[in-house]
Amino acid sequence: MKHKITLKINGESVTAEVDSRLLLVHFIRENLDLTGTHIGCDTSNCGACTILLDGKSVKSCTYLAVRADGSEITTIEGITAEGTNHPMQQAFHDQHGLHCGFCTPGMIMRSIDLLENNPNPTEEEIRWGISGNLCRCTGYNNIVKSVQQAAEELQKESV
Amino acid sequence: MFKCKTSAEVGGMGHSVKRKEDARFLHGKGNYVDDVKLPGMLTMVMVRSPYAYAKIKSINKEKALAIPGVLAVITGYDLAEYNLHWMPTLLSDTQMVLPTDTVMHQSQEVCAVIATDRYIAVDGAEAVEVDYEPMQAIVDPFKALDKDAPLLRPDKEGQKDNHIYHWERGDRAKTDDVISKADIVVKERIYLPRIHVASIETCGCVASYDKDTQKMLVYMTSQAPHAIRTILALVAGHVGLSEEKIRVISPDIGGGFGGKVPVYPGYVVAIAASFLIGKPVKWIEDRSENLVNGFARDYHMDCELAATKEGKIQAFKVKTLADHGYTDSSANPSKYPTGMFSICTGSYDYADAFAELDAVYTNKAPGGVAYRCSFRVTEAVHAIERMVDKLAAEINKDPALLRMENFIKKDQFPYASPLGWSYDSGDYELTLQKALDMVGYDEIKKEQAEKRKQGKLMGIGISTFTEVVGAGPSKDFDILGIAMFDSAEIRVHPTGKVLARFGTKSQGQGHETTYAQILAEELGIPYSHIEIDEGDTDTAPYGLGTYASRSTPTAGAAAAIAARKLRDKGKKIAAHLLEVSEEDIEWEVGKYFVKGAPEKSKTIQDVAFAAYTNFPQGMEPGFEETHYYDPPNLTFPNGAYICVVEVEKETGQIDVKRFVAIDDCGNIINPMIVEGQVHGGLTQGIAPAMYEGIEYDDEGNVLNGTFMDYLVPTAVESPHWETGHTITPSPHHPLGAKGVAESPTVGAPPAIANAIIDALKPLGIKHLDIPITPAKVWEAIQAHSK
Numbered sequence A: 001m002k003h004k005i006t007l008k009i010n011g012e013s014v015t016a017e018v019d020s021r022l023l024l025v026h027f028i029r030e031n032l033d034l035t036g037t038h039i040g041c042d043t044s045n046c047g048a049c050t051i052l053l054d055g056k057s058v059k060s061c062t063y064l065a066v067r068a069d070g071s072e073i074t075t076i077e078g079i080t081a082e083g084t085n086h087p088m089q090q091a092f093h094d095q096h097g098l099h100c101g102f103c104t105p106g107m108i109m110r111s112i113d114l115l116e117n118n119p120n121p122t123e124e125e126i127r128w129g130i131s132g133n134l135c136r137c138t139g140y141n142n143i144v145k146s147v148q149q150a151a152e153e154l155q156k157e158s159v
Numbered sequence B: 001m002f003k004c005k006t007s008a009e010v011g012g013m014g015h016s017v018k019r020k021e022d023a024r025f026l027h028g029k030g031n032y033v034d035d036v037k038l039p040g041m042l043t044m045v046m047v048r049s050p051y052a053y054a055k056i057k058s059i060n061k062e063k064a065l066a067i068p069g070v071l072a073v074i075t076g077y078d079l080a081e082y083n084l085h086w087m088p089t090l091l092s093d094t095q096m097v098l099p100t101d102t103v104m105h106q107s108q109e110v111c112a113v114i115a116t117d118r119y120i121a122v123d124g125a126e127a128v129e130v131d132y133e134p135m136q137a138i139v140d141p142f143k144a145l146d147k148d149a150p151l152l153r154p155d156k157e158g159q160k161d162n163h164i165y166h167w168e169r170g171d172r173a174k175t176d177d178v179i180s181k182a183d184i185v186v187k188e189r190i191y192l193p194r195i196h197v198a199s200i201e202t203c204g205c206v207a208s209y210d211k212d213t214q215k216m217l218v219y220m221t222s223q224a225p226h227a228i229r230t231i232l233a234l235v236a237g238h239v240g241l242s243e244e245k246i247r248v249i250s251p252d253i254g255g256g257f258g259g260k261v262p263v264y265p266g267y268v269v270a271i272a273a274s275f276l277i278g279k280p281v282k283w284i285e286d287r288s289e290n291l292v293n294g295f296a297r298d299y300h301m302d303c304e305l306a307a308t309k310e311g312k313i314q315a316f317k318v319k320t321l322a323d324h325g326y327t328d329s330s331a332n333p334s335k336y337p338t339g340m341f342s343i344c345t346g347s348y349d350y351a352d353a354f355a356e357l358d359a360v361y362t363n364k365a366p367g368g369v370a371y372r373c374s375f376r377v378t379e380a381v382h383a384i385e386r387m388v389d390k391l392a393a394e395i396n397k398d399p400a401l402l403r404m405e406n407f408i409k410k411d412q413f414p415y416a417s418p419l420g421w422s423y424d425s426g427d428y429e430l431t432l433q434k435a436l437d438m439v440g441y442d443e444i445k446k447e448q449a450e451k452r453k454q455g456k457l458m459g460i461g462i463s464t465f466t467e468v469v470g471a472g473p474s475k476d477f478d479i480l481g482i483a484m485f486d487s488a489e490i491r492v493h494p495t496g497k498v499l500a501r502f503g504t505k506s507q508g509q510g511h512e513t514t515y516a517q518i519l520a521e522e523l524g525i526p527y528s529h530i531e532i533d534e535g536d537t538d539t540a541p542y543g544l545g546t547y548a549s550r551s552t553p554t555a556g557a558a559a560a561i562a563a564r565k566l567r568d569k570g571k572k573i574a575a576h577l578l579e580v581s582e583e584d585i586e587w588e589v590g591k592y593f594v595k596g597a598p599e600k601s602k603t604i605q606d607v608a609f610a611a612y613t614n615f616p617q618g619m620e621p622g623f624e625e626t627h628y629y630d631p632p633n634l635t636f637p638n639g640a641y642i643c644v645v646e647v648e649k650e651t652g653q654i655d656v657k658r659f660v661a662i663d664d665c666g667n668i669i670n671p672m673i674v675e676g677q678v679h680g681g682l683t684q685g686i687a688p689a690m691y692e693g694i695e696y697d698d699e700g701n702v703l704n705g706t707f708m709d710y711l712v713p714t715a716v717e718s719p720h721w722e723t724g725h726t727i728t729p730s731p732h733h734p735l736g737a738k739g740v741a742e743s744p745t746v747g748a749p750p751a752i753a754n755a756i757i758d759a760l761k762p763l764g765i766k767h768l769d770i771p772i773t774p775a776k777v778w779e780a781i782q783a784h785s786k
Helices: A024-031 A087-094 A104-117 A123-129 A141-158 B022-026 B076-080 B118-127 B172-181 B225-239 B265-277 B287-292 B341-345 B377-394 B399-406 B428-439 B441-453 B511-523 B551-578 B604-613 B671-691 B743-763 B774-784
Strands: A002-009 A012-019 A050-053 A056-059 A072-074 B042-048 B054-060 B070-075 B086-088 B094-096 B109-115 B129-134 B163-170 B184-195 B204-210 B215-220 B246-249 B281-284 B296-307 B313-323 B352-360 B457-466 B486-492 B498-502 B530-534 B585-588 B591-594 B597-603 B624-629 B638-647 B654-664 B722-725
Touching: A012 A024, A050 A104, A056 A104, A087 A104, A087 A141, A087 B022, A104 A123, A104 A141, A104 B022, A123 A141, A141 B671, B042 B118, B042 B265, B054 B109, B070 B076, B070 B118, B070 B265, B109 B118, B109 B265, B163 B172, B172 B296, B172 B313, B172 B352, B184 B377, B184 B671, B204 B265, B215 B225, B215 B265, B225 B246, B225 B265, B265 B281, B296 B377, B313 B341, B313 B377, B341 B352, B341 B377, B377 B399, B377 B457, B377 B743, B399 B428, B399 B457, B428 B441, B428 B457, B428 B638, B428 B654, B428 B722, B441 B457, B441 B638, B457 B743, B486 B511, B486 B551, B486 B604, B498 B511, B498 B551, B511 B530, B511 B551, B551 B585, B551 B591, B551 B597, B551 B604, B551 B624, B591 B604, B597 B604, B638 B743, B654 B671, B654 B743, B671 B722, B671 B743, B743 B774
Parallel strands: A002 A072, B042 B281, B215 B246, B313 B352, B498 B530, B654 B722
Antiparallel strands: A002 A012, A050 A056, A050 A072, B042 B109, B054 B129, B070 B109, B086 B094, B163 B352, B184 B296, B204 B215, B204 B281, B296 B313, B457 B638, B486 B498, B486 B624, B585 B591, B591 B597, B638 B654
């Protein structure tokens, strides 16, 4: 069965006819060609598909596209203007917080949400805060450092 | 320590320059296989076996084909028409592409459904009706050799039982003799469990055949695209896929770790489907398909270590049973069915050793990949490092002291190991001492003694490992006969900027930065002016790919030597420009100058421009070089790791309090990247030590085939890693480098196991196999407190 949905993605309004069963991650990747959001598992464990939905980090692989009707979505492609870095992107670059890059968009989206809710987290809070996102390459030390750097930068910006 | 020869702006060896490849990944612009979208592309989904061992009585495609959008259902019979239903493995065995009559493990591919999109393909796969006749699976490898065990591979000529091969190395009689006369012999059966690389990106491909041009383009998650192209030509040459018409592109890869070296049936079926249909076909595994197919480790090792009563090691013996699943598809060099397992004598100086191994078939998935490990080094290191600790416990000697007393000394290199390796260099005492200092060993020992008095369980575990990485040399190492060299091709443009291509393929290791730094070091051209390209067989020079820590030892060396060839040519051009003879020209980083008159000089950029505009008469124009590097020996990275744990007696909960890793990987190209690689490898070391292991029930059902129950460590399970280095350059590598990314995966598990077992020592617990989970610890505590 097809449903008409309208939502805002990275600031642009989109209307589409989608199947009831279409997953949001497939809508984003296949229908909208925004391939920065990745698929790493089918069980909501790895977090490679994490996006911001109405400002909150959501795993788009276990979210139906129809359910996103009327919402506002931000993907990795939409967190900053082309050619510039969001403080979180800059921090991942500076601290070597990525290797293969596959988990990176999801990890960045989750970390942005983490700092929204807890602007000055401890190392422990960061580790728990990103524990819904798996990285197989980095051993997490430098991801933690990246989030710490971004927290400092964002706090400076907000002053 | 290593002293940088270049400025930070040039960014040669030793500079922690930020990675050149980061931008596209940070902005969601990486190009992974699943991101490839071609016009008219179809999707393929596999029907997989619910049984571990069953006859296929029939496959009914009708209901699937009736679904609008389902275009084809491909079975083994369809492939058999082209003789493509079986394929050779890398080790003289055969593997089904799709079965015609029998399935040999749970989740084996049964047939493939091709449809216009993934959802319809999944519907089609559900609608295929397969009639199975289940049979009693062989799950326990020790029972595979029972007289009444069913013959799993009657298709193989001359195969009378489930034994695949016997391998041995060393002097059995002499080793037995030393062991029989030794003061102390410690024995243990050690199991390294079946695990999976579990890269966050699964495997997949997009195959696109053009019936007019007869060209086959394949985007593939492959760590070795050139080898794949040649294999495809060898396997499918008879149907018209000729090597010059095959183009394999490995785009960005979301983690490889050895799991993206093999040829999986899915690749072959997708290629066959595209060949038959003439349209692009995409196949991407889901997570369960990925986890349940392919594996690493699965060695059962009976170890014996002999020593004097003072603790001088005299001999090591290990007898291994290897569970290979239903076919030997191990990704090993041809002459090394057990990979580099004979590195199992470790970092210690003694004369006698013997290792033997028997491999058997079972009803499990094939694989045997070198998971972040240079072909079975992890198994070898775990065996010796556990046994050395067991010896220390047996004679009540400090395990650090025992290791210090038995180490190969730094003036003994090159060191001929009892099983035939020539270790290139190392300073094991210095490396361990640095780890002991960093962890504060004496204080930690005191703390442990106090905690033990209070009845608390605290453990300290050490691992001092030696790796063997960087295959070739070609006289010993080949894959299907293709020598394991690797390559670099450098093009310096007229304006002094560079494009360099390699036969390897990064999966996150940072080649685009590291290789640029090697060329910056050798040519003096800033790393930021150097673009690196890999993974496209139409453009990159032939190479054997990236796995087994071979990129820096082989392709990195090729880059250095190709750059030196360029410098030699540049010297002639500089002499011409400066109007002196070649003998009067000297080189320092980035420029040529006249001996005794340094003010008369030409930069490498001046020389590059002249190579296209003003070169000496008779000289071949242009400024390009290629080198294929065949290493004279392997390199032997090593390290000393120390782990401190506390175990809660009531629950078995294990808390990793500290983990110190000192690595010696020779000269370091980019310290930031090396440290990052060590962090990642350490987390992949704690994973099998404490969390991961593919479990089967008695019928061959996989019990943990998703990320819900196969526990990949998160940031919470992964401790804060403390790292450091010693530097003992490789004497034979042009840059003195060794390769590093696998050392931590190899070295960490025994350090963690040793620490946990040390914590449990007061209870009389002497050994536990990994993964050492809280449940396993709790059970051991219960059993020992009765």
